[in-house]
Amino acid sequence: MAWSGIAASLYPKGRTCHNVFRLEFPFKSDSNSLLNEEIKEAQKIRDAKVIFWDEAPMAPKQALKVIDLKLRDLMGIDSPFGGKIMILSGDFRQIPAIVENGGPMDVVNASICNSPLWPLFKKFELTENMRANKNEKQFTEALLKIGNGETIDEDGCVDIPDHCVVQGNLAEEIFGDLIAEKKFEQLTSRAILAARHDDVRGYNDEVMQMLPSEGEMTFNAQDAVKHGDGELHWHGVPQYFKDNHINGFPSHILTLRINSVIMLLRNLSIEEGLCNGTRLLVTDLRPNVIAARKLLHDGTLSAEKIMLPRITLKHDAGPFELYRHQFPVIPAHAITVNKSQGQSFDMVGVYLEKEVWSHGMLYVALSRTKSWDCLKIQLKKDRVNKTKNVVYPELIAQAI
Known part of the structure; x- marks a missing residue:
């Protein structure tokens, strides 16, 4: 199993x-497991000899505690994880568990490496970067130093190689040649990464306009709210929710073109690799279905077309719940650095005019591809081949 859908697939x-x-989803500091001990899945867990958990550093320590208690309960054994062998994998240099409105120490305290269970694990270190090209020793060494915070200067910045820095239009640099030559199937092999959602949306709009306009379709969602009476009200939804974007939620108005790249926002079928974060290439657009081809792990596209339906999604909007009936996708020529975790690309554009703000974001952004030659980076105008890097040394030290 894995904490993220991309890693699980x-x-x-x-x-x-x-x-x-x-x-429980979303998983919070007081969340729990709803696993019924009588169902078939519980018996599969009882029968398991080893449990593998990938991308574990993305999970909060509460998740480790909940799974420990559930395994003790299922096995009827009051010892760590009910006596099961637990193998956790992941990289603490990457983005850790998100703590809403939390500061650096809140993030460090929420990490699994701050769990009372953490000292029970024996640590092993992998030594080969499997994503980078075999001859890119300098690149892989530089990434590790960035991830460990070893090369940060007195201004909190690290150096970026001259040839990676882009002065012109980042969207043109990454996608211009493929679109001009109509190599649309290769669009999924590239991406622009940014730290903030508004920049991601801006680049997606820009790349969408670069694509041929034939077959463009706009999909309007149906929204409803649930008040204290427990009834769904499909009329009178505040205009605020229609006009503004909600992170992790499809837009009320979704405009797509054929050959645009999209990303799933929900797990539709883990077995088929259709999970939160899966990227697809649109092949056809109809009022009630999107036809697309899935990006496979080797970088190619699936031969078969996948039909994506509209579904109803729920968002907790404070005093009431918002329900939106819409396709569970967003344009994904550009994605946030957080969403890129676990993914690989042949070429990556990194927008850093608005710099990173949390542990591991720069490390993740730069490590999504094979070498410095595969990176195009747009920096703040007042930076000369430097950008901010954020590393929480306490998190790295605690994890080791």
Whole structure:
């Protein structure tokens, strides 16, 4: 299993931790497991000899505690994880568990490496970067130093190689040649990464306009709210929710073109690799279905077309719940650095005019591809081949 859907889809019959242990979603500091001990899935867990958990550093320590308690309960053994062998994998240099409105120490305290269970694990270190080109020793060494915070200067910045810095239009640099030559199937092999959602949306709009306009379609969602009476009201939804973007939620108005790249926002079928974060290339657009081809792990596109339906999604909007009936996708020529975690690209554009603000973001952004030659980076105008890097040394030290 894995904490993220993308990582889970890399394994045969891989599933998310939420799916295996029926963890509440979104998972919060007081969340629990809803796994019923009588169902078939519980028996599969009882029968397992080893449990593999990938992207574990993305999970909060509460998740480790909940799974420990559930395994003790399922096995009837009051010892760590019910006596199961637990193998956790991941990289603490990457983006850790998100703590809403939390500061650096809140993030460090929420990490699994701050769990009372952490000292029970024996640590092993992998030594080869499997994503980078074999001859890119300098690149892989530079990434590790960035991830460890070893090369940060007195201004909190690190150096960026001259040839990676872009002065012109980042969207043109990354996608211009492919679109001009109509090599649309290769669009999924590239991406622009940014730290903030508004910049991601801006670049997606820009790249969408670069694509041929034939077959463009606009999809309007149906919205409803649930008040204290428990009834869904499909009329009178505040205009605020229609006009503004909600992170992790499809737009009320979704405009797509054929050959545009999209990303799923929900797990539709982990077994088929259709999970939160999966990228696809649109092949056809109809009022009630989107036809697309899935990006496979080797970088190619699936031969078969996948039909994506509209579904109803829920968002907790404070005093009431917002329900939106829409396709669970967003344009994904550009994605946030957080969403890129676990993904690989042949070429990456990194927008850093608005710099990174959290642990591991720069490390993740730069490590999504094979070498410095595959990176195009747009920096702040007042930076001369430098950009901010944020590393929480306490997190790295605690994890080791």
